[in-house]
Amino acid sequence: xxxxxxxxxxxxxxxxxxxxxxxxxxxxxxxxxxxxxxxxxxxxxxxxxxxxxxxxxxxxxxxxxxxxxxxxxxxxxxxxxxxxxxxxxxxxxxxxxxxxxxxxxxxxxxxxxxxxxxxxxxxxxxxxxxxxxxxxxxxxxxxxxxxxxxxxxxxxxxxxxxxxxxxxxxxxxxxxxxxxxxxxxxxxxxxxxxxxxxx
Amino acid sequence: xxxxxxxxxxxxxxxxxxxxxxxxxxxxxxxxxxxxxxxxxxxxxxxxxxxxxxxxxxxxxxxxxxxxxxxxxxxxxxxxxxxxxxxxxxxxxxxxxxxxxxxxxxxxxxxxxxxxxxxxxxxxxxxxxxxxxxxxxxxxxxxxxxxxxxxxxxxxxxxxxxxxxxxxxxxxxxxxxxxxxxxxxxxxxx
Numbered sequence: 457x458x459x460x461x462x463x464x465x466x467x468x469x470x471x472x473x474x475x476x477x478x479x480x481x482x483x484x485x486x487x488x489x490x491x492x493x494x495x496x497x498x499x500x501x502x503x504x505x506x507x508x509x510x511x512x513x514x515x516x517x518x519x520x521x522x523x524x525x526x527x528x529x530x531x532x533x534x535x536x537x538x539x540x541x542x543x544x545x546x547x548x549x550x551x552x553x554x555x556x557x558x559x560x561x562x563x564x565x566x567x568x569x570x571x572x573x574x575x576x577x578x579x580x581x582x583x584x585x586x587x588x589x590x591x592x593x594x595x596x597x598x599x600x601x602x603x604x605x606x607x608x609x610x611x612x613x614x615x616x617x618x619x620x621x622x623x624x625x626x627x628x629x630x631x632x633x634x635x636x637x638x639x640x641x642x643x644x645x646x647x648x649x650x651x652x653x654x655x
Numbered sequence: 656x657x658x659x660x661x662x663x664x665x666x667x668x669x670x671x672x673x674x675x676x677x678x679x680x681x682x683x684x685x686x687x688x689x690x691x692x693x694x695x696x697x698x699x700x701x702x703x704x705x706x707x708x709x710x711x712x713x714x715x716x717x718x719x720x721x722x723x724x725x726x727x728x729x730x731x732x733x734x735x736x737x738x739x740x741x742x743x744x745x746x747x748x749x750x751x752x753x754x755x756x757x758x759x760x761x762x763x764x765x766x767x768x769x770x771x772x773x774x775x776x777x778x779x780x781x782x783x784x785x786x787x788x789x790x791x792x793x794x795x796x797x798x799x800x801x802x803x804x805x806x807x808x809x810x811x812x813x814x815x816x817x818x819x820x821x822x823x824x825x826x827x828x829x830x831x832x833x834x835x836x837x838x839x840x841x842x843x844x845x
Binding site: 466469471474475478482483486487490491499500503504507508511512576577580581595598599600602620623624627630631634635 | 662663666670695696698699700702703705706707709710711712713714715716719720722723724726727728
């Protein structure tokens with residue numbers, strides 16, 4: 457059953473249709489909100505708001521205008537940005553994250569010693585959260601949710617070229633934030649910093 | 656070197672979107688800046704991939720599901736209930752408004768009628784002066800109180816001071832056909 461059909465049933469109060477749709481999309485919406493805000497509780501609130509909107513039919517999904525994926529990402533993005541704007545306390549936490557990342561890098565800390573370790577992921581998560589929202593959202597959509605440029609452009613209502621340039625800039629910023637620790641790791645290993653990668 | 660030209664391609668290469676063109680591969684063999692950029696982007700892609708895998712199972716708590724289901728059921732019931740109460744409230748309000756209007760209007764008419772009767776009874780009147788003859792026996796008659804210019808009363812043969820401009824109140828007896836049969840001057844008390 458398509459999402460459009462499920463939505464029609466949900467609006468008549470069909471619980472099984474709602475659960476079907478919720479089970480399909482809850483993880484996606486929650487992950488996106490979590491990666492955008494860095495807060496599980498905020499992400500839960502956003503997830504709830506997104507599905508409440510679908511239940512209360514305040515917005516209409518029109519299958520002829522685009523796919524459901526772009527639609528629900530767009531709704532989740534709007535709620536996430538609104539939550540970020542509203543929640544000033546979050547900004548304070550974000551500032552702490554930013555300072556922490558900066559101090560770790562400046563002190564020659566070793567968050568990349570285990571590239572695929574837990575610490576690395578936590579550090580990367582903090583770096584993503586420290587990106588301006590316009591870059592953060594494309595990094596989250598394209599790199600973490602593996603959306604194509606076309607899908608991401610539809611979700612954030614912009615041009616494909618804009619998505620590409622923002623992703624480019626966002627990833628450059630991320631790499632810059634991670635570079636000091638990366639260089640420290642390479643020094644420790646004793647390898648040359650710039651070896652030609654295997655092609 | 657045209658490094659900016661290759662940046663987007665290097666990004667797509669690091670993200671494994673498509674295979675690099677031979678021209679780019681050749682460029683990378685000679686450009687340490689682009690190699691550095693590619694390496695950093697590949698490492699970033701790898702780290703993002705790990706983070707992505709770690710987040711795959713992230714999902715909201717069960718209380719979110721419960722709250723949403725509660726909202727769904729509430730929404731299911733709410734429209735019918737609110738519609739019933741809206742209808743009931745509308746009927747009640749309408750009946751209150753109609754009732755109030757009817758009571759007010761009947762009281763108003765009654766009071767006007769009483770006032771008029773009291774006024775008529777308290778007024779001093781002259782004797783009726785016949786205007787026309789030939790009234791059919793048993794013809795229903797009606798008394799109409801009117802205000803007439805003094806000149807009109809003079810025309811009926813009632814002596815009036817024409818110099819004064821104000822109107823004079825008079826009672827006219829009118830037959831069913833509309834023909835006036837008699838008239839009298841009313842000296843209103845107020």
